[in-house]
Amino acid sequence: MDTSIWIVFFTGLTAGGLSCMAIQGGLLTSSLASQIETQVQVTRKKKKNQKINLPLAQPIFLFLIAKLVVYTLFGVLLGALGSVFDPTPQMRGGLQIAIAIFMLGNAMRLLNVHPIFRYFNFEPPTSLRRWIRRKAKGQENWFSPLLLGAMTVFIPCGVTQTMMALAVSTGSPVQGGLIMFAFTLGASPLFFLLTCLATKLGALMEKYFVRFVALALVIFAFLSLDSGLNILGFPYTISRLTNASRVNANTIPRIDDRANFPSVSVNATPEVSSDVVVYANNDGYYPYESLATAGVPITLRLKTNNTISCSRSFIIPSLNIKALLNATGEKIIEIPPQKAGTTLAYSCSMGMYTGVIKFQ
Amino acid sequence: MSTVKKTFRIPDMHCSACVMKLEGLEDDLPGVRMVQASYQKQSMVVEFDDGMVSEGEIRKAIRELGYTVEDR
Numbered sequence: 001m002d003t004s005i006w007i008v009f010f011t012g013l014t015a016g017g018l019s020c021m022a023i024q025g026g027l028l029t030s031s032l033a034s035q036i037e038t039q040v041q042v043t044r045k046k047k048k049n050q051k052i053n054l055p056l057a058q059p060i061f062l063f064l065i066a067k068l069v070v071y072t073l074f075g076v077l078l079g080a081l082g083s084v085f086d087p088t089p090q091m092r093g094g095l096q097i098a099i100a101i102f103m104l105g106n107a108m109r110l111l112n113v114h115p116i117f118r119y120f121n122f123e124p125p126t127s128l129r130r131w132i133r134r135k136a137k138g139q140e141n142w143f144s145p146l147l148l149g150a151m152t153v154f155i156p157c158g159v160t161q162t163m164m165a166l167a168v169s170t171g172s173p174v175q176g177g178l179i180m181f182a183f184t185l186g187a188s189p190l191f192f193l194l195t196c197l198a199t200k201l202g203a204l205m206e207k208y209f210v211r212f213v214a215l216a217l218v219i220f221a222f223l224s225l226d227s228g229l230n231i232l233g234f235p236y237t238i239s240r241l242t243n244a245s246r247v248n249a250n251t252i253p254r255i256d257d258r259a260n261f262p263s264v265s266v267n268a269t270p271e272v273s274s275d276v277v278v279y280a281n282n283d284g285y286y287p288y289e290s291l292a293t294a295g296v297p298i299t300l301r302l303k304t305n306n307t308i309s310c311s312r313s314f315i316i317p318s319l320n321i322k323a324l325l326n327a328t329g330e331k332i333i334e335i336p337p338q339k340a341g342t343t344l345a346y347s348c349s350m351g352m353y354t355g356v357i358k359f360q
Numbered sequence: 361m362s363t364v365k366k367t368f369r370i371p372d373m374h375c376s377a378c379v380m381k382l383e384g385l386e387d388d389l390p391g392v393r394m395v396q397a398s399y400q401k402q403s404m405v406v407e408f409d410d411g412m413v414s415e416g417e418i419r420k421a422i423r424e425l426g427y428t429v430e431d432r
Contacts, residue, residue, distance in 0.1 A: 115400075121399055
């Protein structure tokens with residue numbers, strides 16, 4: 001097999017599983033929540049002190065199988081489509097925000113805040129329900145995780161998007177399919193373990209179970225909302241404010257900086273320049289805040305060194321600039337002249353890592 | 361012998377899994393022709409042949425599934 005396929009597999013095994021958890025983990029938790037809730041109720045009715053044995057492995061396994069199949073097929077499609085596939089940051093940002101609303105609504109539903117939140121529960125149409133019920137008598141719970149697993153193709157994390165872009169760039173359906181298969185397969189073990197642990201923990205806290213799941217959903221929802229706003233280039237998000245507070249800490253050489261860039265040291269007071277250098281590390285962009293000369297074209301140098309995280313998928317939403325960085329190297333982006341006082345917000349394509357360029 | 365359509369309120373449906381469970385009566389209880397449950401409305405509509413199954417038997421079957429059944 002092609003060596004690059006193995007690299008893709010190990011990227012999934014290491015970065016992929018963790019990166020996808022924030023959004024997809026939330027969706028799966030929503031799905032499992034209903035099943036576990038039912039199971040807990042049934043067990044309670046049967047015997048008060050009976051230990052709850054949750055069938056967790058099966059739904060997570062089904063979720064991952066569906067994901068693997070659909071992502072592979074999508075990889076084939078991407079390879080075939082080549083450069084035609086090009087979702088805008090606005091589309092991705094909007095989708096992330098919609099997901100956040102969905103999760104918040106589900107959290108409110110679990111907490112029984114108002115009957116209106118019941119409409120956030122996904123329910124297939126009656127005819128489909130009947131078909132499923134008759135096809136899978138006695139195993140009604142398989143449909144939801146299977147469908148959700150397939151649906152995650154619409155909400156890929158940054159690392160996954162990088163792989164999707166890679167699949168597009170091959171221009172070959174076979175290579176595209178292989179890339180997505182290897183990556184999704186690689187990401188599966190970690191995803192399985194993390195989801196299993198998280199949900200088991202929830203079940204152990206049976207008394208507080210609904211509140212625990214609802215809280216998890218609220219956290220995932222805010223992460224998703226934050227990412228969505230970052231992708232849209234909104235300058236006041238929680239992650240941007242947190243990153244901004246890091247600006248002064250940039251003078252201290254970070255351990256992970258040294259791992260990625262042995263020679264990086266960022267000045268306490270960054271110079272105003274028409275030549276801006278930003279390091280795309282595995283854990284984000286450094287420095288968070290760069291200063292650039294107003295009124296003249298700016299050369300933005302994005303540097304990578306063995307970077308495998310989604311910081312490689314770079315966007316400046318307000319200028320509609322998108323770039324896929326090589327794992328190691330330098331990508332030059334020309335930024336047109338900006339007025340003094342302008343702040344250009346950039347992020348990775350999933351809105352997880354952020355930074356700004358201020359023009360003076 | 362005639363077809364009767366009756367709506368019941370089920371106040372303790374938790375999710376769509378409950379919906380599917382209640383709709384299973386359509387297959388399990390002879391005389392029941394159609395069941396359409398709604399988690400959002402917390403209700404279920406049952407169409408049944410009153411010569412083959414009574415309303416009381418339907419209520420009993422719902423309770424046996426672990427749900428409360430009320431008039432709507």
